[in-house]
Amino acid sequence: MENKDAIPGNTILKRRPPAQMLEGGFLPQASLVSSIYEKAALMKHRKQSFAVLPTRHYADKTKKKEGTAMRREIIRQVALAALMVPSLLLVGLAEVASAQSLWEQSRLTGDWGGARSQLEAAGVTVDLEYTQFYQGLVSGTGPKTPNYGGRMDGFVKLDTGKLGLWEGGALNTHIEDRFGPLAGSLGGTFFPTNAAMEFPGESPATLVATSIYLSQQLGDRASLLIGKINALDLFANDLFFGGWGIRRFINTIFVAPPSGLIPPVFYGAIANVRLDPVTLSLWVYDPDDRTKDYCPNLFANGVSFNLSAAYATEIAGRPTTFSLNGIYTTKAGPDFSSVSVDLVNGGLETTNKEGSYSIGFQLSHLLYQNPGNPKQGWGLFLKGSISDGNPNYVKASIYGGIGGTGLFRGRELDSFGVGYYYYDLSDDLEDTLTRLSRGLIGFGDEQGVEVYYSYAVTPWLYITGDLQLIETPSDAKENAFIAGLRTNIRF
Numbered sequence: 262m263e264n265k266d267a268i269p270g271n272t273i274l275k276r277r278p279p280a281q282m283l284e285g286g287f288l289p290q291a292s293l294v295s296s297i298y299e300k301a302a303l304m305k306h307r308k309q310s311f312a313v314l315p316t317r318h319y320a321d322k323t324k325k326k327e328g329t330a331m332r333r334e335i336i337r338q339v340a341l342a343a344l345m346v347p348s349l350l351l352v353g354l355a356e357v358a359s360a361q362s363l364w365e366q367s368r369l370t371g372d373w374g375g376a377r378s379q380l381e382a383a384g385v386t387v388d389l390e391y392t393q394f395y396q397g398l399v400s401g402t403g404p405k406t407p408n409y410g411g412r413m414d415g416f417v418k419l420d421t422g423k424l425g426l427w428e429g430g431a432l433n434t435h436i437e438d439r440f441g442p443l444a445g446s447l448g449g450t451f452f453p454t455n456a457a458m459e460f461p462g463e464s465p466a467t468l469v470a471t472s473i474y475l476s477q478q479l480g481d482r483a484s485l486l487i488g489k490i491n492a493l494d495l496f497a498n499d500l501f502f503g504g505w506g507i508r509r510f511i512n513t514i515f516v517a518p519p520s521g522l523i524p525p526v527f528y529g530a531i532a533n534v535r536l537d538p539v540t541l542s543l544w545v546y547d548p549d550d551r552t553k554d555y556c557p558n559l560f561a562n563g564v565s566f567n568l569s570a571a572y573a574t575e576i577a578g579r580p581t582t583f584s585l586n587g588i589y590t591t592k593a594g595p596d597f598s599s600v601s602v603d604l605v606n607g608g609l610e611t612t613n614k615e616g617s618y619s620i621g622f623q624l625s626h627l628l629y630q631n632p633g634n635p636k637q638g639w640g641l642f643l644k645g646s647i648s649d650g651n652p653n654y655v656k657a658s659i660y661g662g663i664g665g666t667g668l669f670r671g672r673e674l675d676s677f678g679v680g681y682y683y684y685d686l687s688d689d690l691e692d693t694l695t696r697l698s699r700g701l702i703g704f705g706d707e708q709g710v711e712v713y714y715s716y717a718v719t720p721w722l723y724i725t726g727d728l729q730l731i732e733t734p735s736d737a738k739e740n741a742f743i744a745g746l747r748t749n750i751r752f
Contacts, residue, residue, distance in 0.1 A: 384423030410443025448741025457506030594652025639665025
């Protein structure tokens with residue numbers, strides 16, 4: 262689904278380090294190291310993290326429940342399929358008889374006998390996507406058995422002008438549900454290897470509305486977004502980054518590049534002003550992750566600001582964009598260098614450090630433009646950032662590659678990407694982890710490569726092959742080689 266409110270040139274996502282970095286019994290004080298993350302508020306959804314990749318202690322407690330949970334999930338999916346198949350067959354037969362072929366229409370369910378077009382003309386747009394994964398660790402630290410997972414994404418947009426309310430407005434909603442045993446992180450990596458199975462940050466089989474916001478056009482050059490915003494939605498139209506993990510790349514680095522200062526879901530406002538050839542954007546938002554919140558106590562822990570400027574031009578006759586952005590938050594975070602062992606209570610002690618910043622850049626240049634659709638094509642993309650490194654767990658980063666749509670003639674709907682990333686993690690965090698392991702385990706930075714190709718069987722059915730090779734930050738973890746398949750159906 263195209264998102265006209267998408268904003269290019271911004272790094273996103275505040276990410277908690279996954280629990281599996283500390284697991285496997287190789288750390289004599291693994292529970293103490295886990296406490297760093299808990300006190301650092303980098304594992305807000307601790308229950309969810311452990312459910313995805315449990316520690317030994319947690320796994321022992323939940324092992325007896327896994328069989329029952331798995332059976333329930335299978336029954337749930339079979340029931341869902343049983344409900345969907347008859348209706349899809351009826352719709353498919355109706356569409357075959359229509360003027361547009363089932364294999365040429367943009368959505369599997371077509372135009373609903375004209376009802377969909379009538380709804381859109383009246384201001385109501387509804388889209389539904391069903392994505393499935395079969396992914397596993399080929400080599401590295403952890404189980405080598407591939408697992409299945411999937412998700413449903415529903416998008417509803419109400420155009421206030423067409424509904425007869427006021428001009429230029431729209432209410433946008435994104436509803437998500439993920440399911441299956443596939444973990445969001447494999448192989449002991451710092452960042453999730455499958456964004457679609459990691460977010461939203463709730464337990465699987467939980468329906469969550471991650472976006473409920475109002476967008477308002479203010480004249481020809483300005484717009485405003487306000488409400489509950491899924492940060493991943495803002496990358497919807499990017500040719501290289503974004504895609505929720507159900508399109509384009511699967512790894513979180515390329516789906517939603519982490520800055521350490523923007524939560525996956527936040528409440529706030531985004532103002533955009535177009536001053537050709539420059540576009541300015543200002544975000545003001547609550548710094549806490551609000552995935553499961555619908556009536557939160559906003560700004561209780563501070564406020565965050567994100568200011569960016571994007572310059573659009575051409576090089577060699579091809580569209581080129583340069584952008585700069587700066588993020589600052591007043592929210593206090595843990596001072597990683599202050600972590601010490603509480604000998605009396607047996608836990609960890611740490612002090613807080615107020616304020617954190619990140620400064621980033623982005624460059625994109627199309628090498629090929631689709632003659633029939635100038636907004637589509639493929640090219641070069643590059644992002645980078647630097648930050649304070651404490652309390653931000655990111656010190657610096659660089660990532661990018663080549664990708665887009667229409668690599669081969671006649672395959673304009675296909676997409677592909679080859680991406681590389683390097684994340685320089687906080688020196689203080691790395692030193693603290695090493696110190697608490699009594700020097701037995703070293704913690705460094707993370708880098709990796711991802712390659713994918715998405716084949717459009719029809720305009721509504723896509724099959725994707727994906728490979729990832731990641732050098733993990735822990736000396737106790739082997740490099741992770743991950744392979745996966747993905748199908749995406751657009752109803």
